Amino acid sequence: MAAVVKVEGLTKYYKGLNLPAVDNLSFEIEKGAIFGLLGPNGAGKTTTLSILSGLSSFQHGIVTVNGFSLPTAQKAFKKTIGVVPQEIALYPNLTLQENLFFFGRLYGLQAAELKTTIQTYLELLGLAAHRHRAIKTFSGGMQRRANLIAGILHRPELIFLDEPTVGIDVQSKAVILEYLKQLNAKGTTLIYTSHHLAEAERFCSHILILDHGKRIAAGTPQELITRTGQAGTLEELFLHLTGRSLRD
Amino acid sequence: MLNRMYAIIIKEIQILLRDKAGLAVLYLMPLILVFLMVFLQERSFNVLKEVEIPIVFADDDQGLIGKTLQQTLQENKLFQCTLIPDSVNRPVDYIAQKVASGSFKAGVYVPAQLTAQTKEILLSSSAVPARTVHLQLYFDPAVKQSFQQLVQSAIRETIAHAETRLVFMNMREQLSTFGPQVATLVALPDSAALSESMIPVEKSFVSKDKSEIVPNAVQHNIPSWSLFAMFFIVIPLAGSQIQERDEGTFKRLQALPVSYTELLLGKMAVYVLVCWTQFLAMLSIGVYIMPLLNMPALETGSHADALVLMVTVTALAAVGYGLMVGSIARTQQQASSFGSISVIIAAAIGGIWVPVFIMPEIMQTISLLSPLNWALNGFQEILLRGGAIRDVLPFIVALTLFFLFTLTLTLLKFRLRNH
Ligand SMILES: Nc1ncnc2c1ncn2[C@@H]1O[C@H](COP(=O)(O)OP(=O)(O)OP(=O)(O)O)[C@@H](O)[C@H]1O
Ligand SMILES: [Mg+2]
Numbered sequence: 217m218a219a220v221v222k223v224e225g226l227t228k229y230y231k232g233l234n235l236p237a238v239d240n241l242s243f244e245i246e247k248g249a250i251f252g253l254l255g256p257n258g259a260g261k262t263t264t265l266s267i268l269s270g271l272s273s274f275q276h277g278i279v280t281v282n283g284f285s286l287p288t289a290q291k292a293f294k295k296t297i298g299v300v301p302q303e304i305a306l307y308p309n310l311t312l313q314e315n316l317f318f319f320g321r322l323y324g325l326q327a328a329e330l331k332t333t334i335q336t337y338l339e340l341l342g343l344a345a346h347r348h349r350a351i352k353t354f355s356g357g358m359q360r361r362a363n364l365i366a367g368i369l370h371r372p373e374l375i376f377l378d379e380p381t382v383g384i385d386v387q388s389k390a391v392i393l394e395y396l397k398q399l400n401a402k403g404t405t406l407i408y409t410s411h412h413l414a415e416a417e418r419f420c421s422h423i424l425i426l427d428h429g430k431r432i433a434a435g436t437p438q439e440l441i442t443r444t445g446q447a448g449t450l451e452e453l454f455l456h457l458t459g460r461s462l463r464d
Numbered sequence: 465m466l467n468r469m470y471a472i473i474i475k476e477i478q479i480l481l482r483d484k485a486g487l488a489v490l491y492l493m494p495l496i497l498v499f500l501m502v503f504l505q506e507r508s509f510n511v512l513k514e515v516e517i518p519i520v521f522a523d524d525d526q527g528l529i530g531k532t533l534q535q536t537l538q539e540n541k542l543f544q545c546t547l548i549p550d551s552v553n554r555p556v557d558y559i560a561q562k563v564a565s566g567s568f569k570a571g572v573y574v575p576a577q578l579t580a581q582t583k584e585i586l587l588s589s590s591a592v593p594a595r596t597v598h599l600q601l602y603f604d605p606a607v608k609q610s611f612q613q614l615v616q617s618a619i620r621e622t623i624a625h626a627e628t629r630l631v632f633m634n635m636r637e638q639l640s641t642f643g644p645q646v647a648t649l650v651a652l653p654d655s656a657a658l659s660e661s662m663i664p665v666e667k668s669f670v671s672k673d674k675s676e677i678v679p680n681a682v683q684h685n686i687p688s689w690s691l692f693a694m695f696f697i698v699i700p701l702a703g704s705q706i707q708e709r710d711e712g713t714f715k716r717l718q719a720l721p722v723s724y725t726e727l728l729l730g731k732m733a734v735y736v737l738v739c740w741t742q743f744l745a746m747l748s749i750g751v752y753i754m755p756l757l758n759m760p761a762l763e764t765g766s767h768a769d770a771l772v773l774m775v776t777v778t779a780l781a782a783v784g785y786g787l788m789v790g791s792i793a794r795t796q797q798q799a800s801s802f803g804s805i806s807v808i809i810a811a812a813i814g815g816i817w818v819p820v821f822i823m824p825e826i827m828q829t830i831s832l833l834s835p836l837n838w839a840l841n842g843f844q845e846i847l848l849r850g851g852a853i854r855d856v857l858p859f860i861v862a863l864t865l866f867f868l869f870t871l872t873l874t875l876l877k878f879r880l881r882n883h
Contacts, residue, residue, distance in 0.1 A: 271718050291721035299719035303712030307475070309482040314475070321471030322720045350482075366716065 220374055220405050221245035221268060226277035228263055228429075237263040238274070239429035245407060245422070247373075250400055252420035253409045256458055260429035261409040262302055262378055268407065269299045269376045282374055295323065298372035302379050302409075304359045305366070308352035312343060312362050315351060316369065323370035330369070337365045340395055357388030364392060368399075375399070377408045381415065393419055417441075417450040427458045468722050472730025479704060480734065486700035490738060494693035494746060498685050501817075502759060506681040516544035517611060520568040522555035523547075527579025529599075529626045536622045537572065542614065556600065563602040570615050571602035579626075586627065587634050599623070679819070679848055686750035686762050687843035688816040691836055693746070694739040694782045695810070698803035701735050701786030706796050724878055728871075732783050739779030765846045770853045774846055777863040778839040784870030785835075791877040810834040838862045 221244065228238040238260045245251045253261045266272035268281055270293060279286040284293040306315045313334070320330040338344040341361040346354070351362060364380055377396070381389045393415070400406055410416050416423060417437045425432040425440075433440055437450055480486065521537055523530035537545040546568070552558045559571035575597045584593055599619070603612055639646045708714040717727060750762025765771065786803070793799035811817060813827065814834030823831065831837045842859035845851035853860075 269719050271715060289723075291723075294719060294721040297719070299716065301712050301715055301719075303715070305712035305716035307479060307713055308711065310475070310478055314478055318471050318475045319716070319720065322468055322717070322722045324467065324721065326467075367719075 218247050219244040220247045220282055221251075221407070222278070222280040223268075224278045226264070226267065226274055226279060228260075228267060228272065228274040230263075236429050238267070241277070241426075241429065241431055243424055243431065243434060245405065247405055248400070248403055250396075250406045250408065250419060250421045252416045252423040253407065253426065254411075254413065254416055254423060254454065255426035255432075259426040261426060263429075264426070265376045265378050265407065265409060269297055270294065271299075295370065296372060296374060298368040298370070298375040300364050300367035300375065300377040300380055302382070304351070304363050306351045306359070306362060309350055311348050311350055312338075312354075313347040315362070316366060319366045320369045325370060333369055333371075334365075337369070341365060341391055357384040360384045360388060361392060364395075373403070374405045375407070377406060379409055379411070381410060381412065389415075413451040413454055414449070423450070425454065425457060432457045465726070468726055469730055469733070472722075472727060473734055476704070476731055476734040480700065480738070483700060486703070489696055489699055490693060490742060491745065493696070494689045494742065495749070497692070498689040498746060498749065501685045501689065502681045502754070505685065506759070509679070509681045509684065517542060517570065517615075518544045518546065518568045519615070520546050520548060520559050520562050520571045521574075522552075522559060522572070523574045524555060524576040525574040525578040526576075528629065529579045529582060529623060530574040532626045533572065533574060533619065533622050536618060540618060543618075559600075559602055563604055566604060569604045569607050569611070572615075572619065573600040573602075575600065579630075582627065583630050583634075586630050679844065680760050682750055682754045682759050682762050683844075683848055684819055686746055686754075687847060688811075688840060690743050690746035691778055691782075691839045691843065692807070692811050692816050693742045694778055695785065695807045695836060696804070697735050697738055697782055698786040698789050698807055699800050701731065701783065702790030702793060702799035702803050703796055704731070705787070705790030706793060706799055710796075724875075728787065728874070731787070732780070735783045735786065736776065736779040739782055740775060743775050743779075763847055765848070766850045767846055767852045770846045770851060770856055773853060773860060774839070774842045774856055777860050777867070778842070780867040781835050781839070781863040781870075784867040784874070787874045788870040788877075791874045791881075807836075810836045813837070815840055835863060835866050838866075 223244070224242050226238055226241045227236050229236050241260075241264065253264060255261055263272065267274050267279060267286070270281075270286055270288060273287055282293065282296045284290065284296075306312075307318075310318070316334050316337075317330065320334065325333065334347075335344070338347055341364070343358060343361055343365070346358065351359060354362065360380065360383070364377070367377075368375055380392055380396075384392075396406055396408075397419075408416075408420065420437060422435070423437055423440060424434045433443075433453075435443065441448070441450060441453055519537060521534060523534055534545070534547070537543050548555055548558055556573050559568075559573050562568050563571045577597050578599060581593070581595065581597055585595070601615065601619070603615075705714075708717070718724075747762065747764070751764065752761075755761040789799055789803045789806075793802060811834075813831050814820075814836035815823070815831050816836055820828055820831045820837065820840075838859045842856040842863075845856050845859070849855075
């Protein structure tokens with residue numbers, strides 16, 4: 217299996233902070249994986265995803281994604297990845313359809329193709345009836361689903377998802393995860409962060425646990441649980457590894 | 465690239481059209497301001513403009529002095545001379561009452577026998593007869609000293625001419641006793657020759673530039689508030705950038721195969737278009753609506769190419785400023801308070817509220833620092849003085865440099881933010 221993401225000795229300092237947000241991190245992600253990046257608040261999950269998706273610079277390390285050596289400003293690279301940010305990154309005053317047409321056109325999709333793609337996604341994620349409503353009038357779950365669609369209109373082979381299921385009900389969560397599973401079954405690689413450990417345990421093929429920007433543990437969910445022996449679930453393992461102190 | 469630009473432009477327009485408050489600031493505010501200021505300032509501008517002084521005139525003399533005086537006052541462009549109606553019985557009272565009521569700034573009454581008596585006095589060789597009739601002037605007490613002197617000197621000059629003529633006429637009369645041939649030896653100077661004065665004086669106006677031309681209220685306020693409104697796009701423009709950063713859409717955009725330059729170009733295209741619509745709206749108000757309200761129509765000059773160029777560079781300068789504020793400010797509040805206050809200050813020192821030519825010397829110098837001043841000067845050069853592109857080139861260059869400066873800062877700030 218070919219690695220689509222290769223990270224070696226990645227270190228990132230934000231300006232004005234003494235401690236690195238990502239600290240000498242190394243890992244590989246194979247094609248077709250569902251890779252879970254887990255860790256407490258402030259562990260460096262979003263920062264790592266930002267770097268991998270070409271949004272953030274870094275000080276040390278070698279990062280290769282889809283064969284592109286980062287950092288790169290190449291549009292060709294950006295076309296190969298899909299990004300679903302932690303925030304609802306849509307224009308609240310525009311309708312769902314206006315948002316999707318805008319982002320779709322920027323991906324270089326032609327009108328006819330875009331129309332059918334949008335139609336398909338809206339039906340799959342249960343938003344077809346709401347396409348002419350402004351995003352700001354959507355419920356949290358609808359916004360999350362819309363946020364997902366906007367990042368994958370161009371059908372990328374590699375998708376970064378930063379907490380795609382945060383703050384939504386069981387129904388929306390199920391729809392999103394089910395759809396992501398379908399994509400994965402067709403060969404799409406998913407890189408995903410979450411605080412729902414039970415969800416991650418079921419959903420991910422591989423897991424990397426971060427704390428303070430450092431790698432704490434890595435492997436398949438089953439490997440991780442059996443390796444430590446004393447924990448029955450990923451959540452227990454997580455607390456065991458990262459401790460009970462509160463994070464900033 | 466074209467597909468992407470199209471997408472960005474459509475998106476910016478959609479966002480702008482949803483922002484009702486922003487639209488009100490861009491289109492309604494200048495509309496209200498321009499009407500308000502035109503009507504508030506109409507009088508002030510007229511005072512500056514040397515309007516004709518209304519004078520009421522009555523001549524009971526019907527002699528040389530009365531006739532010459534009437535002719536002078538009627539021909540003088542500084543005065544608007546009205547004769548009292550024939551039906552008036554007591555002209556002195558009528559004039560006094562008209563001036564007192566404010567209908568006229570001054571009144572002139574030439575009593576009967578004025579010419580006859582003056583002739584008598586001039587011709588008397590021995591005992592000078594006492595004057596019994598006087599030329600009577602009436603002034604509105606609110607009238608300025610300089611204006612009173614203007615009326616008096618015009619009258620004094622006319623009387624002097626009339627007296628000179630009377631002296632010549634007298635000489636001819638005396639000489640005619642030696643025979644009619646002799647009398648023609650003295651040519652009677654006509655009043656035109658007299659008023660030309662014996663020693664000709666050549667008059668020319670010199671000033672550093674032509675900026676002494678005083679606009680009227682419409683001519684000042686239409687371009688002023690148009691470009692004030694154009695610079696006010698700083699609020700929605702900076703706002704849209706900050707909102708994109710806050711919402712996270714900016715982050716998404718960075719993950720997309722589109723460059724920051726393309727995003728900026730799209731925003732610029734839309735907001736330059738906004739500036740143009742603002743300008744055209746204000747222009748049509750000046751040309752079509754103002755005359756309907758008994759205001760002078762806006763002069764549009766004779767160089768459309770210069771105007772197009774001027775509006776476009778002004779729009780670019782305004783857009784550049786908006787982009788810069790939007791990239792430097794951290795929050796919406798910062799952007800809108802700093803943006804609006806800075807534009808208001810630049811407008812005040814730039815001569816938008818109060819024209820530069822009535823400012824004190826020091827402020828006139830300071831006004832040169834304001835891009836709104838460069839723009840206003842450019843507009844006035846074209847609209848008021850019929851300037852062509854070469855006449856406004858300095859302003860065009862200055863505004864273009866300002867645009868490039870703000871754009872550079874915007875791009876620099878973007879690079880800094882991302883590294
Ligand atoms: N733009 C930034 N400037 C400065 N520091 C930042 C910035 N973004 C994140 N950090 C810091 O870097 C560290 C890692 O943050 P990051 O957002 O990557 O964590 P996270 O794992 O995604 O947390 P969460 O679960 O809360 O989303 C934190 O200490 C955070 O305060
Ligand atoms: Mg995060």
